[in-house]
């Protein structure tokens with residue numbers, strides 16, 4: 001554009017005034033990737049990307065929640081019967097463990113955000129962040145172990161769908177439907193927890209030496225978004241699967 | 248041949264292509280890949296048309312015929328139409344028109360191509376190891392209980408390709424939000440960007456539902472449980488609801504980007520500001536949103552409740568409004584325009600005509616009573632081919648010709664291009680218009696044999712298909728020819744507006760030497776003509 005230089009422009013990503021052609025002139029504390037103008041733009045892009053990914057995930061689980069809703073509406077009684085077979089004790093423990101892990105995750109993000117940019121402060125909170133992330137990952141792993149026990153129990157009680165499935169009475173097929181959806185939902189959720197545990201372990205290793213601080217903590221924040229999402233899926237799963245029938 | 252300067256094509260090693268994170272190169276990787284799928288799917292279609300030349304089933308066995316339309320459908324839908332404009336032209340053009348150096352997540356972009364290749368390999372294995380005969384819709388219980396062949400391989404291919412589509416959509420949305428050049432406000436974006444944005448929303452929000460549907464189908468098939476099997480308490484209609492919750496919006500993945508391309512072409516070759524910019528922009532968004540609530544029109548005759556049918560019928564009529572708005576706006580843009588009938592424009596005009604016919608016949612199908620007569624006949628086949636081929640493929644060809652000089656730095660031979668566009672238009676209509684009549688007369692789709700009174704229309708259709716094939720092959724020949732022998736294009740051979748035309752052709756690796764700044768509204772052709780005199784005419788003369 002020929003008369004471009006006359007007009008002041010605003011950087012759409014940051015809202016900051018941006019002179020034409022200053023693309024590479026900005027000095028950042030951390031090098032950003034070549035396609036971005038500065039770290040702020042990169043941070044914004046990554047955050048939006050994660051939110052969109054979570055939107056995809058909502059629809060991914062949403063398909064299964066849709067199937068659950070349809071069948072629970074049609075087979076109301078059988079679903080209540082089936083739900084009574086699940087262990088509320090396990091479910092409550094699962095929930096407690098996951099909710100606690102969200103607390104440690106939030107603390108890790110908070111610590112990173114409030115760390116000043118001095119070598120000493122960064123080294124000190126690097127350890128704290130790493131430990132908090134490890135605690136989160138450990139709680140996630142604990143959740144998986146608990147769920148493993150639950151699955152084992154389900155299997156022993158012939159609640160695993162397929163050839164070994166058995167449930168007395170005329171509603172056997174419909175109860176099996178509940179368990180198919182139960183295993184699909186919790187199985188997919190556990191897969192997400194597993195991915196989260198690995199992710200958080202890697203983030204802990206990266207944090208240890210003080211990589212993240214107030215001026216650069218986006219990777220932790222984004223991992224946190226993912227973890228809280230996984231947690232929130234469980235907040236829906238717990239009542240819908242374990243608590244739909246009075247005992 | 249000495250290149251004037253370093254550009255994104257300067258490196259020649261295979262490694263530099265397979266590990267590239269340059270959006271322009273990834274666009275070309277996609278172009279090459281989807282053309283292979285197009286070729287295989289087109290061969291399957293050709294075999295079907297040959298079989299249908301005579302009423303008797305004499306060329307293909309019934310099972311083979313079923314496999315042919317499944318291969319044609321699966322490959323065309325997921326491995327050609329859905330990726331076509333977004334991954335090829337979108338990948339190439341989007342960062343350029345935004346004045347950006349690349350998409351927001353270049354590595355994710357490459358990953359998405361590899362996922363596409365992986366998914367495509369599964370699908371091709373399914374095709375060549377024995378084929379699938381479920382149709383592209385994978386309806387249960389056919390796909391779970393009865394279907395022989397490689398349903399799971401094919402479904403796995405589609406599942407994986409779905410993630411490729413999600414990543415592309417995610418990348419485009421973030422890129423549009425965060426990578427715009429200074430001064431490029433939302434209402435200054437080229438309409439192609441609006442279309443890609445709306446498409447990407449659908450990709451991100453609808454595709455995961457397809458993934459979960461295919462997953463449930465897999466669970467049913469492997470575990471022998473009855474999620475969709477009525478004998479075991481399941482409901483086959485649930486599969487159809489889930490499938491069409493994705494697949495109707497997917498229809499808009501297959502047309503919205505085409506509409507975006509056409510908006511660019513119509514304005515450029517009318518040399519006029521587009522009529523009703525904001526209406527075209529927001530109608531794309533309206534289509535994306537409304538497209539999510541009309542899926543039930545695929546189940547008018549499968550036992551869905553009458554009330555649901557009425558609601559879905561009404562909503563399906565409603566979703567045609569934003570499409571009609573676009574057609575009116577394009578027509579109004581042409582009015583008193585300084586029109587050049589160059590190749591991209593011919594494709595664009597063809598698009599408007601054929602899309603209008605495809606869209607209007609869609610209203611016949613959205614009408615409950617008419618649909619009962621027309622369901623599963625050739626009328627439906629003709630309707631969606633008018634939209635998918637008459638619409639999307641023509642827009643893809645138009646866009647490919649329009650940006651070809653930018654992509655390769657060379658002009659294609661204009662006369663040959665115009666000829667191909669006209670052959671395609673004639674061949675297309677001869678292929679598919681008779682199918683409207685066949686469907687109206689009651690010929691059902693998906694049969695390899697038919698009563699003799701239908702033969703005349705089938706012969707016309709097959710004849711049209713062979714003309715259409717010429718229309719497709721011709722561009723392959725002269726576009727390849729132009730790579731070496733085409734005239735050098737220069738920065739802006741069409742004297743078009745848009746940031747992509749302010750950088751050399753082919754563009755340098757990082758697109759712009761300086762981040763461009765946008766100071767003018769979009770499609771400002773009146774202003775553009777004052778300082779960038781039109782070269783199109785001369786260009787046309789020279790070839």
Ligand SMILES: [Cu+2]
Nearest residue numbers: 495498542545
């Ligand atoms: Cu539809």
